[in-house]
Amino acid sequence: MSVPLRVLIADDHPMFRAALRHALGEIAPGLSVDEVANRSALEAAVAEGAPYDLAMLDLTMPGAMGFSSLVYLRGERPELPVLIVSSDDHARTIRRAQQFGAAGFVPKSAPAESLAQAVQAVLDGGLWFPPQQAERSEDDARLAERLAQLTPQQLRVLMRVADGLLNKQIAYELSLSENTVKIHVTAVLRKLGCHSRTQAAVLVKALALDSAGVAGEEDEVGG
Known part of the structure; x- marks a missing residue:
């Protein structure tokens, strides 16, 4: 029997966390989800050492400065793929997320199908980014x-x-x-x-x- 997926959702909006949890349930029934709403809670969750398969991260949580939480996760758990889910879908933001180590980026306005594709791609060890990206900085x-x-x-x-x-x-x-x-x-x-x-x-x-x-x-x- 396979072990169910364990996902960490980091976003300060309860309704959006609930929406992500629901979407993930459709993608991978039976998965386990932990939720945090700020940078301190994120650090505490990671410090507990849970074997997460995926982290889904918003960029504007309280206590975070832009990509600081992404950089923190990549330093603390380099084996853990991080999927950015943000309403800031500017091309430069997407490019910067990739340069700072994200495995994928999904705009919050994207349809559920795109989220499913991104999650599957990242869990398979690949990358998933929208086509619109700025030049490398x-x-x-x-x-x-x-x-x-x-x-x-x-x-x-x-x-x-x-x-x-x-x-x-x-x-x-x-x-x-x-x-x-x-x-x-x-x-x-x-x-x-x-x-x-x-x-x-x-x-x-x-x-x-x-x-x-x-x-x-x-x-x-x-x-």
């Missing part, structure tokens, strides 16, 4: 390479540095000693080639969605 490629040098723990520390947290606050959030956080920060700055926490924070902000893309997402949700 060398800046994003370099950023992805730099971030790939970090360990999962260093990436967690970096994201909190970008949020403006002090070492003492990061230590509390991650259950580490303040000295351990200091060591991680030093290693992060060295690996990224940054001379200060401010430089590192600016680097992380490059993961943010383009302003045009964010505006487009708000328009679609509102419409």
